[in-house]
Amino acid sequence: MKKPIYMDNSATTPCDPRVAEKLCQHLTTEGVYGNPASRSHEYGWLADEAAEAGRAHVAALIGASPKEIVWTSGATESDNLALKGAAHFYKKKGNHLITVKTEHKAILDTCRQLEREGFEITYLDPQEDGRLDLAVLEAAIKPETILISVMHVNNEIGVIQDMAAIGKLTREKGILLHCDAAQSAGKIPVDVNEMNVDLLSLSAHKIYGPKGIGALYVRRKPRVRLEAQIHGGGHERGMRSGTLATHQIVGMGEAFRIAKEEMASEAERIGKLRDKLLRGLQDIEEVYVNGDMKHRIPGNLNISFNYVEGESLIMALKDVAVSSGSACTSASLEPSYVLRALGRSDELAHSSIRFTIGRFTTEEEIDYTIELVKGKIGKLRELSPLWDMYKEGIDLSSVQWAAH
């Protein structure tokens, strides 16, 4: 067993060897390295063909037409393009957008920017289990609402939103629906027509493709218009300029092709491993699963070990790569805003660990992790004054803490 064991597959994944091989064919001398926009020679044509094949694979996974796929540099750019592009185009129709407090920073920070530009944003609270209450969403809709953005699967807790129900509502009301599917595509079925989404963000590096490439699905019927956010040579039907990175597109295409083929069996295998991990960790006293377990992708387990601080636990688990929140925010000392939005106490939010199991995780690694976590939790609780107080029966919420 190779260490450290990687259980941070929601932060990023390694390229699948099949993806890496395909991608390399487009990097090297023997391969195809033309500029897909070069219309005048075979190098360009071959690159263009390869890019189009990739587009077809990406479209197929989400039930879209290849013409509805716009390449981007990643899901962050897709989210920026979807929200800013639609808001800027439809601003005469209305200036109100709705999203959820547990969205990825790429959505939340983009919304903050739109607020600075004069748009009004409603940030909805999810339920305690991480799911969005449809009635709350419906109540937030105004005549000026032009777009609703809800992520399909949350990156920290893995909870799945009922996109089909949300899509039914937005379609009835004539409001655009954007969905960040970076954490769901390739892990659970995504169908843009069943979900009635108009815009959908995708990432390659979350499902064994390369970093630096993503896509935005832009519905053609009924047609969704966007104002471009990166201007230049008019690539991607004017929606996103910049030379396409053929090898990355090919890599993303291959990753999506494999995902479509293997998703069902892989989900079952990964789900079993996750359940084994959960059973093993539930033996420990004072552990709390964050987010709904039923509506959750198979690979995610987000769990709080009460009275142990998350960062010190990560340090203790140095042979297992895990995260205490989303990778984007883990340089800050703030507890996870996602768990806070679920109504978790600061203590439990500070004590959370996200395990995300992936294609290359083995049962042996799960067994090792369970034993390691048990041992380290014991050691850290011995160090923890809060654990002592809990054992003495002191209610921590009754203590007057010296805030700092």
Place this chain on the structure above:
Amino acid sequence: MIYLDNNATTQMDSTVVETMLPYLREKFGNPSSRHRQGRAARAAIDTAREQVASLVSAHPSQVIFTGSGTEANNLAIKGYVAGVMSGRLFIGSTEHPSVTSTADKQARFDGWSRFELPVTENGLLSDEAMEKLNMAKSGDLVSVMLANNETGVIQPISELYGQLGLKDKGVTIHTDAVQAAGKLPLNFSALGVHMLTLSAHKIHGPKGIGALIRDKSIAIEPQMDGGGHEAGLRSGTENVAAIVGFGAAAVLAHESLVRTSEKLLALRTKLENGLRMIPGIEIIADKTDRLVNTSCFTMASVEGETMLMMLDKAGIAIASGSACSSHDNTPSKILTAMGMDKSLARRALRVSLGKDNTENEIDTFLETLKMKLASFNSIASNVAI
């Protein structure tokens, strides 16, 4: 296949590919993660940042990685304009579309207006351009590319701006150095610019990665939000493998600059000596200081599009204009901006050499071109009869 379209894109150097590969598989961590895999990825980015910085003698903290040169140009112009209430944009008339269309967009709203800087028939900023630039005031933005993608013409921006004292007046200066990098020695501070755009795939690095080098005294606002990567100026999980590849390509370009330039110049001299022997061929900006790898020329009777299809069939890849605009059939905006009439501009071809081209390939190209011209002329004259 003979590849003579290196200004569109270059073949990745095999050592660059080798350097990148581990970052796709075993060293795949997310640089924002705090565990070992994450820290290893972060360290790799730090190294690449130093390497890219040293290509242009800048400080690593001045490097913002973006998804392409196009994105870097967008970030420079929009990011700067977003932080300033009003001003004027002075844009060269032979810029890449990522600069021109971004500037058009910015000039449509805000308190910003756009001024185009005309060029002479040799592609250099004209006297009229200098007069316009002389009106530039504190807070205005100038963006003129260092070397042109189609003609290779090198704009002596530091001298010109120095004469006008633009920097002292508080004018903000951006330059697109995508084509110049790896072909000209570049020193960010000596150039006297505040922002400079680079792209990896033009210097034998990977596609999908670029950089904006910026003087930190100039405030720019991010154009992509979320997570606050790249010092808050460009969010999105870093494309680690591509960044590493960019770094490796920058090192190669830096180390081999003198040697490669000499080789390219020798090849181009051979090429252009050959071209001058062919009746009807005129080299554009022949006597002007140009990138050593670029030769743009017009033919007497054949359209560029037609010729490049014929050459492609013969296994030679060249361009008739920039790859970006080659989806439409309008003549090159760059050549018409240089005062060339549209019909002549349609008869232009661009050869852009790379470090791996050989003398034999130049010979083959010249012979093939002559042959195709001859066959075309005979068909054309038959038709005329």
Place this chain on the structure above:
Amino acid sequence: MAYSEKVLDHYENPRNVGTFDKDDSSVGTGMVGAPACGDVMKLQLKVSDKGVIEDAKFKTYGCGSAIASSSLVTEWVKGKSIDEALEIKNTDIAEELALPPVKIHCSVLAEDAIKAAIEDYKGKQK
């Protein structure tokens, strides 16, 4: 973020973990921080009749730097008089452990813990 060797050493082998009887009149207990902020330090000092710190124990809920900072001060205060212990500054702790800027608050907390423990001890002597 990478931790310094010294932080890792204290984290892996924390010194003087434990508890004294907080009702003992020769023991001063300082508890600082708050669970909501992600760190709580409990420092206990055992002081001799002559006012010299004979022994020290700690327990800490917090990140590696917080644990290391408190472990380090238990070593430093031993053998010092209470006045000398009050001289220990957070900057000394931060420097010794090479704490990065985002972790400076851990050293501040450790300094506060010393002060709180000594205050508690002094209160008991009245």
